Amino acid sequence: DAGITQSPRHKVTETGTPVTLRCHQTENHRYMYWYRQDPGHGLRLIHYSYGVKDTDKGEVSDGYSVSRSKTEDFLLTLESATSSQTSVYFCATRGGEPYNEQFFGPGTRLTVL
Amino acid sequence: GNSVTQMEGPVTLSEEAFLTINCTYTATGYPSLFWYVQYPGEGLQLLLKATKADDKGSNKGFEATYRKETTSFHLEKGSVQVSDSAVYFCALSEANTDKLIFGTGTRLQVFP
Numbered sequence: 001d002a003g004i005t006q007s008p009r010h011k012v013t014e015t016g017t018p019v020t021l022r023c024h025q026t027e028n029h030r031y032m033y034w035y036r037q038d039p040g041h042g043l044r045l046i047h048y049s050y051g052v053k054d055t056d057k058g059e060v061s062d063g064y065s066v067s068r069s070k071t072e073d074f075l076l077t078l079e080s081a082t083s084s085q086t087s088v089y090f091c092a093t094r095g096g097e098p099y100n101e102q103f104f105g106p107g108t109r110l111t112v113l
Numbered sequence: 114g115n116s117v118t119q120m121e122g123p124v125t126l127s128e129e130a131f132l133t134i135n136c137t138y139t140a141t142g143y144p145s146l147f148w149y150v151q152y153p154g155e156g157l158q159l160l161l162k163a164t165k166a167d168d169k170g171s172n173k174g175f176e177a178t179y180r181k182e183t184t185s186f187h188l189e190k191g192s193v194q195v196s197d198s199a200v201y202f203c204a205l206s207e208a209n210t211d212k213l214i215f216g217t218g219t220r221l222q223v224f225p
Contacts (some may be wrong), residue, residue: 004156031211042217043157044157051210052141058212060132090156100145100164102213 003027004105006091019078021108023091031094032074033102034058036087043090045092049074078094081112115140118186118215119216126193134188134219136177136203144205145171145184146179147213160188160201166224193223 003026013019023032031050035043035058045058047066053068063085065077078085088109092102116186122136145164149157161170166181175190186203203216 033212040217042215044215045212048211092157093213101147101159101162104149104158106156 004091004093004103006089006105006108007055009106009107012113013081014113016080019081019110019112021076021089021091021110023074023076023098025072025074025091025093027093028071028101029093029095030071031102033092033094034064034074034076035090035092036060036085036108038087045088046076063076065079069104070084072092078110081110082091083112086112115144115205115214117203117205117214117216119201119219120192122218122220123219124219124221126221128223128225129161129192130223132188132190132193132221133184134201134203134221136186136188136216138184138186138205139188140184141204141209142207146177147204147206148175148177148186149202149204149215151218153154153199157202157225160221193221195223195225197221198223 005024033048034046038046043083049055049068066076090107091105094102114138147162148160150160151157161172161180163170169178177188200218202218204213
């Protein structure tokens, strides 16, 4: 358990509204990741961060932005939520080399109506 | 590009049966390989890993061997329990990157 919390754990929102999900870690891990999990797709990387203010896109980044102003917090923002963004969102962290396994938070279930 | 292919589920077994979940990968270089498990309503947990060819990862009675010649990392357990019911994900860590590539997951259902 890498001390990862996600908030909120559940959220229902309407199309067109902005949504921000928060990931908080207590392990001082350098790397942080946002994934979405959908049936038939497994986990797909949205964005990731390799340090404070250092972020990069994953394979499904359209419609999402991220920010990391502190080591412990990584925010995922849906600027204008759409129904296709209904999903379960997982945050993960990773320490530096040589440890390349990732540790996952409990997830946030987001429903966009 | 790099990818991971897992057998489709669900895999349905009786308690104490032998389990195999197949995983093959495509990758350049020498990736590390992982199995993660997701219990209902929870996030993913690392089950085991292997970082080089012929390594065997093991944990909680589960095993997987990194086979470079067949590009495989099949998950096995000799005697499953009801508590093993979960979704299992195979993943690889791309060499010289910070990212994991996941398979689509295989649901295991074990009945008493």
